[in-house]
Amino acid sequence: MKRDDDLRRKLLAGLAASAAGALAGCTRAMAAKSAEPAPSRRRRKWGMVIDLDRCARCAGCVVACQQENNIPPLGAQAAARTRPIHWMDFLPPASGSFTATPIPCMHCEDPPCVKVCPVGATYQNPEGITAQVWERCIGCRYCIVACPYSRRYFNWSEPRWPGDDPSSLNPDVAPRPRGVVEKCTLCHHRIHAVLEHARLDEELLTDEALRRLPACAESCPTQAITFGDLADPDSEVARLAASPRAVRLLPEAGTRPKVIYLRETK
Amino acid sequence: MKATRGAVVLLLGLAVLGAYAFTQQCIHGDAVTDLRTIGAGGPVWGLYVVGDGFFASAALASLAVGCVIRVLRLREIEGVARMALPFGIAGLVASLGCVLADLGRPMAALVNLPLVGRPASPFFGTFTLVAGASLVATLVHLALTNRPGWAQRAQAASRWPGLWRALACRWQDTASARQRRERVDFWLSLGLLPVLLGGLVILGVVFGVRAGRPAWQGRFGVVTFVVSGAAAGCSLLALAVHAHRRANLFMARTVAVLTALAVLLVVSGEILALRTPYLSVQRYAHALLEGPWSGLFWAELVLFFLAGMIALAMSLRKTVSLIGTATTALLVCTAVSLERFLLLVAWQTHGLGLSWPAGVYRPTWVEWSVLAGVAAAAVLAFLSIAKVCPAGTEAATEAGDPAPADERRRLLVTALCLVGGFVLACGGLALSAGLASAPFLDPILPGSPLVFLAGLLLMVAAALAYELISERPR
Amino acid sequence: MSYARRSLRTVLLIAVVILFVGMVGARRAPATSPRQPLPMSHKRHLDKQMKCRACHQGVEGEAMASFPTLADCMDCHKTPQGQEPAEPEVRVFAARGQELSWVLLNRLPGHVYFSHAAHVTLGRVKCEACHRDMSKVDQAPIEADVHLDMSACVACHRDGNASLDCLACHK
Structure with a gap:
């Protein structure tokens, strides 16, 4: 009922805004553009380095991420239907060269998921985070199909918390x-x-x-995950990203990930 | 086309079943489908999107065929163009139904798409072009085409003469009116053709170009999608126009050529995929050739081949039987649905870029029921539109004296509609593309996608104005 | 037209009107009007040149503006202040040792992040930009006074050159 009201109000507001005229919108947007100050400071570019030679494959980061981000525990039904949500997951051991690799969203510099969203629910923020404004999402799942890393998740059913108690949420x-x-x-x-x-x-x-700000990095016992500003040449993360051990996942996809792996080449 | 009462009851039953299944999905969420988390065992797009791809491409392709016939003024097979209109409308409505069934939040979509839709997304492209412009333009086209027939029916029919008179909108069978009718037919068809083909290609892009898939293969997928969509549309149209002798021979030839092309494209696409250096593409190709999807893949090829053979035999012998046409339509449509399915679903289970485990997909009864319900509703819509529209208007009644037409006003209003519509459409597109609003996600003007649509509709309304205005009695 | 049919139509019309009025009324009326523990008047406090932050202490440094605790009230009200008949009530709470359970009226949607500190301290936004003028409110508030939608937030962020990044407010 509440949501219906919200939707209706939004629709009415939108219609009213359209009726108010394209002219007003144009002039306001142009004014806003001219008033924008020149960026006085260098833009940050958040990124992450995961050292696979340090990683002990303990999956602590996966659990920490679930806890931090209010991801509902996988119920029996979802498990049977293989509908898990893991923002941080492990790439399963396989014939490929990346075995048992912790894999969060790559936060691509050129994210394919952003291009395909029909309503602008996903976008790249000025500091390089590929964000999802779920309030606007219509659930078409085009972004999931477009992501080469399969790092997006759909909520197949209403989230359920143990004992139906949401008070333990972050x-x-x-x-x-x-x-x-x-x-x-x-x-x-x-x-x-x-x-x-x-x-x-x-x-x-x-x-x-x-350096250890995100939940996954904070929880990592071997400090394999480093977070920071890639645009700051003095930062730890930028130093590691310049290492000769640095590799990126699926470079042929042309997405330029900002999550970089460190691995001794064999 | 006559439908028996039993068939209608069956279709209605299917539609009700689909509606019931959809309410189940609304109550319990998408968990009632067999769609799963990608990379963890399944596809996130399934039967619904396959259905959308099938219905929309068949409808757009048949409408485009109809437009080509009108533009080239192929009088002998005009029946095809006439049938294409109700067929296209039914198909477009069905594709919309499929998309709405697929969305996680359909209500949010109905609000957000018109308010903040992005033209940069192919999804928006299909939605505005396919749903809005084609559908309304086709409705206008249908209404204008059938006015003479309705005027006849208003005089002859014993039931509801008022309805037919209202639909006919004061049609007067004068020489100038007929001339105008032909002119509008030509220009409307010519204007619609790029929209329809654009919609078809955009749909092909949504299906064909997948992340991690090399670009050439995506383009190959687009071509295959468009050609097979045309084959499906034409085979169904052939069934609808079976009564016209000249038309059905033309359609049989077209279907034969298109199915041959489709087989060629599918086979060469598979061979190329097997030979690429990309691991994910090879996994996908092997899944089709000898893996879990091989049954469907070979079935698709065999069905295409059989349908092509039947169509070829009919066009060589120059006798087209109803059973042959119906079999061809059934075979082609099944093959095209399989092609859509393999293009979309098999890619998500076996063609991912990273080494995720392979997935499975067994659609649940809810998905099958919703799809069947949508298809049944589309057939019902087609039957009822076809029933309302007169079959033909060959017999001219009386050539009344040409009414004094107010030429200047008519031309002025038409030009205003065209220019105003064009300006609105361009403005809406530019605004919703988010020009000059770089730091912010929203279009400059919320609702600018609506402005774009309104512009398109105004341009279509120019056709209405051109035909209707001067016929007001003075 | 028969009398019976006409009267039926009238009855139906009345029913529809009643239904409509009822629906509108139901939407307007708060389900239960919350009661604040004390009949405190913002006007009387502000008339004494008090600042908002004297009682809402979190407003400059935290996300929530926070309500005054009983101890905060008793900083002044230990001794009687003014002639207001309801004024001694706060000392009744103090005598019982019962903490004041203020009712939070302004609630944001669950997906919105809002920080008073960021707006008041960093952005120098006046309280009145979002809240009503409390120096005119003589009663204890019983309903929310902030009715912002996203376009209002965005308009102010534009004017004030604040961040227009979605993640600045959406969580």
Whole structure:
């Protein structure tokens, strides 16, 4: 009922806005464009490095991600139907050269999923995160089909929490309803919190504060996962990404991932 | 075309079953389907999208064939063009039904697509072009084409003369009116042709170009999709126009050529896929050739081959039988559905870029029922539209004296509609493309996709204005 | 037309009107009007030149603006303040040692992230930009006073050169 009201209000608001005239919209948009300041600071570009030679394949990152991001535990029905949601997953051991690899969203610089979304529910944010605004998602699953890494998940049914108790959820991450697509956000809520506190305390954000920021990186016992600003040449993550051991998944897809793997070539 | 009462009851039953299955899906979510998480055992797009691809491509292809016939003024096979209109409308409605059944949040889609739809997405392209423009333009086309027939029926029919008179919109069988009719027919068909073909190609892109698939193979998929869609549309049209002798021979020849092309494309696509260096493409090709999907793949080839042979035999002997045409249509449609299925679903289970385990897909009763319901509703829609539209209007009644036409007003309104529609459509497209709003996700003007659609509709309305205005009695 | 049919039509018409009015009324009326523990008046506090942050202490440094605790009230109300007949009620709570259970009225949708600190301290947004002028409110609030939709948020973010990134607010 509530959602219906919201939808109706949105539709009416949209119609009213259209009726208000294209002219008003155009002028306002142009004014906004001219008023935009030149970026005084270099844009950040969040990225991640996963060192496969350090990784112990303990899957702690998978569990940490589930906990942090309010991903409902896999029920018996979903398990039987193989409908899991794992923003951070393990590529199964196979004949390929990448065996048992932890694989989050690659946060491509040229993400195919963003291009195909019919309603702009997924987009690349200015700091390089491929984000999903599930409130706008219509559940067409085109992005899932378009992703070469299969790193997007659809909510096949309403999420259920153990004992139907949602009070144990992380309040910083909104649980997703049935019928929408969801994905890894690089723990954007944590980045958000760190940035806001740094600004409130008028401190500079150091690379040390960022390195283990996402839940997966924080939980990793061998510190195989490093997070940070790829555009900052002094950051740990940029230093590792420049290593001769650095490789990217499916380079032939032309997506230019910002999640980079380190591996000794044999 | 006459449908027996039993057939109608069966179709109605199927439609009700489909509606019931869809309510089950609405209540329990998409968990009632057999779609699964991709990479963890299944495809995320299944029967519904296959159905969309089939219905929409068949409808668009047959409408395009009809338009070509009108543009070239092929009088002998005009019956094909006439039948293409109700057929296309039914097919487009069915494809819309399939898409809505597939969406996770159909209500959100009905709000968000008109408000913030992105033309950059092929999905939006299919939605506006296919759903909006083609459907409404075809409805206008249908109404204008049938006015003379309805005017006749208003005089002759004993039941509902008022309805026929209203539908006929003061049709006067004068020389100038007929001239206008032909002119509008030509220009509307010519204008619609690129829209229809564009829609077909965009659908092919949605199906063919897949992430991780090399570009040449995606393009191959698009061509195969378009050709086989044309084969399906033509085979069904052939069935619909079987009564016209000249038309059915033409259609049999067309179907023979198209199925031969489809077989050629499918086989060469498979051979090329087997020979590429890409691991994922090879996995996919082997899954078709000898893996879990091999049964469907070989069935597709055999069905295409058989259908082509029957159509070829009929066109060589120059006698077209109803049974032959019906068999061809059945075989081609099944083969094309299989082609869509393998192009879409097999790719998700066996052709992923990373080494995920292979998936399976066994559609549940809900998916089959919804698809059957949509198909039944489409057939019912076709039958009822065909019943409302008169079969032919060869007999001219009386050539009344030419009414004094208000030429200037007619031309002015038509031109205004065309220009205004064009401006609105371009403006809407530019605004919804998000020009000059780079940092923000939204179109500059919420609802600009609606403006685009309104522009297209206004352009179509120019045809209405051109034909209807001058005939007002003064 | 017979009398019976006419009267039936009238009855139907009345029924429809009643249904319509009822539906509209049901949407307008709050399901249950929440009661605040004290009949406190924002007007009287603000008339004494108090600042919002004196009671809503989280507003400058935290996401939630927070409600005053009993201890915060008792900083001033330990001794009687003014002649308001309801004023001693707060000391009744204090005598019982019962914490004040203020009712939170302004709630955001679950998918929205909003920080008072970011808006008030970093963005220098006035309280009145979203909330009503509390210096005119003489009663304890019983209904939400912030009615923002996304377009209002976006308009202000545009004007103030704040982030237009979806992730700035959507979580």
